[in-house]
Amino acid sequence: MMASSKLECTERWTFNFNTNMQALHTTSTSDLALSCQSVSKRYVRNSPFEKVNVSALEDISFEVNRGELFGIIGPDGAGKTTLFRILTTLLLADSGVVRVEGFDVVTDFRAIRNEVGYMPGRFSLYQDLTVEENLNVFAKVFNTSIEENYHLIEAIYKQLEPFKKRRAGKLSGGMKQKLALCCALIHKPRVLFLDEPTTGVDPVSRKEFWEMLKRLKAQQITILVSTPYMDEASLCDRIALLLQGRILKIDTPQNIVSQYPHELWSVSSDEMSKLLTDLRNIPAIRSGYSFGESHHITFKNKEWSMDALRAELEKLGHSSIVIKKIEASIEDCFMDLSPESKG
Amino acid sequence: MKQSLPTDIVLSAENLTKKFGSFTAVDSISFEVRKGEIFGFLGANGAGKTTAMRMLTGLSNASSGKGTVAGYDINTQSEQIKKTIGYMSQKFALYDDLKVWENIRLFAGIYGVPAKEIAPRTDRLLRQLDFEKERNTLVKSLPLGWKQKLAFSVAIFHEPSIVFLDEPTGGVDPAARRTFWEMIYQAADRGITVFVTTHYMDEAEYCNRVSIMVDGKIEALDTPGNLKKQFNAQSMDEVFHQLARKSTRKAD
Amino acid sequence: MKQFLVFIRKEYYHISRDTWTMVILLLLPIVMLVLFGFMMSTEVKNTKFAIYDPSRDVATQGITNKLAMSTYFSFSGYLDSPDQIEKVFRSGDIGLVVVFGERMYESMMHTGDAQLQLVADGSDPNTASTLTMYATSMIVQYQQELTGDLKIPYRITPEVKFLYNPTLKGSYNFVPGVMGMILMLICAMMTSVSIAREKELGTMEVLLVSPMRPVQIILSKVVPYFFISVINLATILLVSVFVLGMPINGSLCLLIFLSLLFIFVSLALGLLISSAVDKQMVALLVSALVLILPVMMLSGMMFPIENMPAVLRWLSELIPAKWYMIAIKKIMIQGLGFSSVIKEVAVLSAMALLLITASIKRFKYRLE
Numbered sequence: 001m002m003a004s005s006k007l008e009c010t011e012r013w014t015f016n017f018n019t020n021m022q023a024l025h026t027t028s029t030s031d032l033a034l035s036c037q038s039v040s041k042r043y044v045r046n047s048p049f050e051k052v053n054v055s056a057l058e059d060i061s062f063e064v065n066r067g068e069l070f071g072i073i074g075p076d077g078a079g080k081t082t083l084f085r086i087l088t089t090l091l092l093a094d095s096g097v098v099r100v101e102g103f104d105v106v107t108d109f110r111a112i113r114n115e116v117g118y119m120p121g122r123f124s125l126y127q128d129l130t131v132e133e134n135l136n137v138f139a140k141v142f143n144t145s146i147e148e149n150y151h152l153i154e155a156i157y158k159q160l161e162p163f164k165k166r167r168a169g170k171l172s173g174g175m176k177q178k179l180a181l182c183c184a185l186i187h188k189p190r191v192l193f194l195d196e197p198t199t200g201v202d203p204v205s206r207k208e209f210w211e212m213l214k215r216l217k218a219q220q221i222t223i224l225v226s227t228p229y230m231d232e233a234s235l236c237d238r239i240a241l242l243l244q245g246r247i248l249k250i251d252t253p254q255n256i257v258s259q260y261p262h263e264l265w266s267v268s269s270d271e272m273s274k275l276l277t278d279l280r281n282i283p284a285i286r287s288g289y290s291f292g293e294s295h296h297i298t299f300k301n302k303e304w305s306m307d308a309l310r311a312e313l314e315k316l317g318h319s320s321i322v323i324k325k326i327e328a329s330i331e332d333c334f335m336d337l338s339p340e341s342k343g
Numbered sequence: 344m345k346q347s348l349p350t351d352i353v354l355s356a357e358n359l360t361k362k363f364g365s366f367t368a369v370d371s372i373s374f375e376v377r378k379g380e381i382f383g384f385l386g387a388n389g390a391g392k393t394t395a396m397r398m399l400t401g402l403s404n405a406s407s408g409k410g411t412v413a414g415y416d417i418n419t420q421s422e423q424i425k426k427t428i429g430y431m432s433q434k435f436a437l438y439d440d441l442k443v444w445e446n447i448r449l450f451a452g453i454y455g456v457p458a459k460e461i462a463p464r465t466d467r468l469l470r471q472l473d474f475e476k477e478r479n480t481l482v483k484s485l486p487l488g489w490k491q492k493l494a495f496s497v498a499i500f501h502e503p504s505i506v507f508l509d510e511p512t513g514g515v516d517p518a519a520r521r522t523f524w525e526m527i528y529q530a531a532d533r534g535i536t537v538f539v540t541t542h543y544m545d546e547a548e549y550c551n552r553v554s555i556m557v558d559g560k561i562e563a564l565d566t567p568g569n570l571k572k573q574f575n576a577q578s579m580d581e582v583f584h585q586l587a588r589k590s591t592r593k594a595d
Numbered sequence: 596m597k598q599f600l601v602f603i604r605k606e607y608y609h610i611s612r613d614t615w616t617m618v619i620l621l622l623l624p625i626v627m628l629v630l631f632g633f634m635m636s637t638e639v640k641n642t643k644f645a646i647y648d649p650s651r652d653v654a655t656q657g658i659t660n661k662l663a664m665s666t667y668f669s670f671s672g673y674l675d676s677p678d679q680i681e682k683v684f685r686s687g688d689i690g691l692v693v694v695f696g697e698r699m700y701e702s703m704m705h706t707g708d709a710q711l712q713l714v715a716d717g718s719d720p721n722t723a724s725t726l727t728m729y730a731t732s733m734i735v736q737y738q739q740e741l742t743g744d745l746k747i748p749y750r751i752t753p754e755v756k757f758l759y760n761p762t763l764k765g766s767y768n769f770v771p772g773v774m775g776m777i778l779m780l781i782c783a784m785m786t787s788v789s790i791a792r793e794k795e796l797g798t799m800e801v802l803l804v805s806p807m808r809p810v811q812i813i814l815s816k817v818v819p820y821f822f823i824s825v826i827n828l829a830t831i832l833l834v835s836v837f838v839l840g841m842p843i844n845g846s847l848c849l850l851i852f853l854s855l856l857f858i859f860v861s862l863a864l865g866l867l868i869s870s871a872v873d874k875q876m877v878a879l880l881v882s883a884l885v886l887i888l889p890v891m892m893l894s895g896m897m898f899p900i901e902n903m904p905a906v907l908r909w910l911s912e913l914i915p916a917k918w919y920m921i922a923i924k925k926i927m928i929q930g931l932g933f934s935s936v937i938k939e940v941a942v943l944s945a946m947a948l949l950l951i952t953a954s955i956k957r958f959k960y961r962l963e
Contacts, residue, residue: 074516075487075488075514075515075516075517075519076487076513076514076515076516077486077487078516172388172389173388173389174387174388174389199513199514200510200513200542201388201542202386202387202388202390202542202587203387203542203544203580203583203584203587204387204583204584204587204588204590205387205388207584228513228514228515228516229543230517231545231580243516272549273528273531273532276525289517289518289521290521290524290525290549291545291548292545292546292547292548292549292567292579293548293567293568331517334516334517335517335518338516338517338518
């Protein structure tokens with residue numbers, strides 16, 4: 001195992017110089033910040049008791065334009081982190097080609113590492129260093145200084161400034177997230193990779209964070225962001241819905257929503273728990289999911305009218321029934337596209 | 344809605360306060376939770392949710408104020424409280440390196456389920472969850488959604504009068520999140536009170552009543568419908584934002 | 596270069612803010628030296644001895660005095676009968692009992708069949724043999740003084756002489772061992788743990804996706820621990836010379852050169868470990884298992900290598916600390932020069948080269 005991978009590595013090293021030049025040429029003509037073609041990745045979990053071959057990513061292809069805010073939306077375990085690590089040259093894919101700013105992630109990984117900013121899922125900060133020291137270390141790692149690109153982080157850093165002597169480990173989740181973003185931005189990257197920057201952060205901080213991303217987009221920075229929160233999808237220019245290592249769909253949030261193939265109704269009554277069971281027992285109903293204040297349902301065929309459904313539910317003992325025709329949310333689309341809903 | 348009798352109250356807090364030095368993490372909160380209710384406990388990071396929950400579950404002592412959980416005093420009877428509640432958090436729920444049945448067995452033992460009952464009840468639980476094939480699977484190789492479902496079932500395995508759920512659905516896919524909430528409904532129908540925190544505002548809509556903490560105080564407490572009316576908002580998300588923006592506490 | 600300096604400062608912050616670790620790092624050498632140098636030594640000082648003396652003549656008196664006056668023994672009292680011997684050993688504070696025969700002086704001077712018995716507590720065989728050895732040599736010495744010029748031809752006196760360590764000081768053996776162990780421990784364990792910590796925290800991911808070269812990351816990890824090791828080297832030498840009374844008979848420069856070489860080997864070993872493990876806990880255990888145990892067991896610090904089975908002897912050849920200890924003893928105690936430690940220097944250099952190449956080769960540019 002070890003020996004073979006080392007060999008590969010040396011081969012690629014010698015290859016480096018030639019492709020570098022070619023790559024530079026190709027980038028100047030292209031508007032693509034990133035292209036990912038048929039990337040697959042499998043993990044072999046090897047232990048004395050079991051040998052499991054887990055597929056993390058299967059045939060992932062997408063492209064990101066310069067200056068785009070591209071979202072990768074999917075739950076935990078969908079393969080978001082693996083994908084991000086491949087895109088940031090940290091992992092090698094089993095197959096497929098990835099280019100970031102025209103550079104190949106395998107052969108030109110050094111060039112890419114100079115161009116991109118990366119914020120891993122866990123806010124990777126030095127817990128025992130202060131806010132200021134963290135920022136300084138990361139600035140120097142990228143051969144720059146805080147002053148040089150201060151304009152880029154100014155809006156975010158201003159909020160952190162009162163706590164600049166505080167150790168990073170003692171900050172709240174929202175503050176850590178902001179500091180990590182500053183650290184990833186400090187060298188003015190051309191492409192910014194944010195892996196689940198809003199996980200575990202409260203809704204207010206999340207909203208603030210997305211406003212910051214919008215401002216960064218205005219600075220012509222390409223941003224790739226992953227998130228498990230479906231409601232954040234609408235804030236991206238384009239999104240890829242990822243589930244179990246496969247892309248379900250890539251498009252703008254508006255297009256995805258407008259392409260929802262079914263008529264969607266929201267139904268509520270005074271006994272929500274019973275209502276869901278009752279709705280699912282109606283044979284004509286294709287799917288029924290709870291969405292908090294109401295249940296979203298779709299039909300197998302369009303024989304039912306709202307009045308008919310209302311009558312049926314009243315018969316089952318429900319009162320204050322509200323039925324509305326609604327537009328689908330990304331979450332509706334995601335569930336509709338999931339293989340389980342089809343099977 | 345049933346008219347609540349005093350005996351119906353499973354959890355109560357009266358001017359509950361927690362101070363760390365000069366910093367008041369939880370500032371004199373008072374509320375009651377009724378039997379069989381799904382109570383949403385919301386708040387921004389650092390609003391004091393975790394601290395309040397620690398006091399209610401008997402993990403830390405209140406600086407002042409009173410509280411009862413399942414009829415026990417949180418200041419003096421924390422050991423009894425720990426026996427009568429269920430607890431599940433996103434960060435720790437089950438042992439990854441134990442098998443499914445071993446986890447059930449372990450937690451049942453910890454919560455004092457009689458040894459004779461554990462085996463038949465384990466079988467029943469696995470049947471209900473449709474997990475019979477996974478009995479001998481290590482928990483770490485289960486998908487996250489399954490894991491959370493199992494963790495919740497384990498947390499209520501000993502039929503507690505109240506179960507505390509700390510961000511139970513973080514990162515779970517949309518379909519699994521809904522099945523999870525259906526399980527919560529079923530538990531509530533059986534009379535188990537559910538006390539839940541979440542960052543998903545749409546989940547707040549599932550709750551019978553919701554409280555929102557800002558800077559250590561409970562700023563709002565009502566049904567989701569009433570809160571939306573009160574704040575003239577379309578969704579709980581808006582309600583939350585209106586309240587949380589008032590926060591002056593930033594970095595903690 | 597600036598990158599590098601900032602990084603070293605960052606490491607310095609990490610170390611200095613973790614107060615307990617730093618205290619341990621700086622105090623460990625002293626504590627260990629004191630532990631090994633004093634408490635675990637086989638050295639004998641002021642051991643109480645008792646006498647059963649039925650003769651009570653000039654010879655027995657002389658021997659008793661000679662023992663009592665030495666720094667090794669102090670006289671505790673006379674026993675009335677041999678039955679008491681066991682009792683005094685049980686009481687615990689007596690280390691040696693000297694049992695004289697009848698009419699000692701007369702037999703020594705004339706018949707030559709003087710009888711004398713040394714009884715020591717065999718439950719600690721090392722101490723017991725040291726005690727009897729000292730006592731024997733003193734008794735033989737007294738006998739020679741007494742007989743003086745009178746040559747007694749049929750008598751053979753066995754003479755044991757200890758070269759380089761005439762007083763059999765335990766610290767002579769332990770100090771080089773402790774030096775090897777401490778340096779290995781701090782360099783290798785701390786570097787591997789601190790790299791593993793970055794992997795665990797996820798900061799390594801960010802560093803990898805940066806223009807910083809792995810060699811820079813590695814070197815900036817090594818430098819601060821190198822400095823701590825140098826401080827430790829200084830404290831060890833000071834303590835061993837001024838507290839334990841170790842001599843430095845050879846060249847101090849050579850000693851420092853060898854120590855720096857050994858520190859380098861240890862650091863390289865730590866890096867090699869860190870390239871293989873991802874968790875601090877594992878780094879700690881592996882370091883303990885791979886470094887400390889073999890150093891204690893196989894370097895000749897505690898158990899003589901010559902008495903080991905062949906397999907273990909071969910294994911001991913692979914332990915850097917063994918070569919370091921041999922060289923250090925040659926320099927400090929025997930006072931030999933560079934020419935006599937060439938072999939050790941060569942072996943350590945080869946090890947350093949091999950380890951550093953391996954660890955740089957093995958350092959991963961990616962996460963897998």
